[in-house]
Amino acid sequence: MNEPCESGNGCHVGDELCERGVEYYLNAVRTGQADQLSAPPCLLRLQLLQPVPGTEHTLTPIRPSSALAMLVRPVEEEIHQRQAIAQGLQRALDPIEALYQAQQRPTTDLVMLEGLPAINAAIDDATRRCTTELLTAQPGGGRSSAVLSEALQRCQYLLARGVRLRTLYQHTVRYNPATMDYIQQVTDSGASAEFRTLDELFERLIVFDREVAFIPARSDRQSALEVRNQALIAFLVDVYERAWQRATPLTASSRSREEPSVIPGIRRTICQLLISGYVDEAIARRVGMSVRTCRSHIAKIAEQLGSTNRAQLGYLLATSDLLGESDVTDPE
Incomplete structure (x- = not known):
């Protein structure tokens, strides 16, 4: 907040107060x-x-909250105007959409979407049509602020329409401030939003009303498969529900240290992947954390077992009862 004022005539250009202004x-x-x-x-x-009033140059200070209300009012009015325009466009095009669907030849229930613009457009369309439930699985740890901002708009739109939201993350998002802030904002928008976490999660999955689903078509996530086959969607939902039952509830006020299963669960998964021969980079990707954090966990596991090298660590893991224990924790 403390940008220096230019000498003689005030503050640095921007929307913040400078030291002299304060x-x-x-x-x-x-x-x-x-x-x-x-x-x-x-x-x-x-x-x-x-x-x-009645003076030429005299000013009076007002409460910051009052100034905020004055500044925000035109912004809110512009938002309402743009929402009205968007709703008008949708009303105008919905009848044409119905005619298009009526004239179109029967299409396959599996559609390949190439590129993020096509994927986002299909997801936006499914969001507008969603009326009951949205199931989402988001592996890979915390996401960027830009992605979370876009997701927040979709969630708030659905919650306002009474849609129930359920989202699965990996345990590592509990350490990601941006994701936790996002969860707080979604929770504030509606009571029908739930979040849970697992140590390891299957690939990204989005299911709208159990009628249409989206899954990645390649590992780079630059293409996706739009699924409308009801048998396949039922299978995907069953996989999701089984994972949901095993997952740990997550709220905006959650802290990892308050969930005794989180760190042991992460460490146990790392141990299993080490025994399976995965390298550090692959393990980090599977559990949704940075390579540096993953190596820190591996070092603590090695310390707990008294291992001095990677080969010895693999042997000690294979011959120990560590994978069957309820606690894989930091050594005292």
């Missing part, structure tokens, strides 16, 4: 007035100083 505003609050000619531009831009 000091000037607090002094205005104490004295009850300010002068327009000497006020830093940032205070005027953020409307924290308002003209006093």
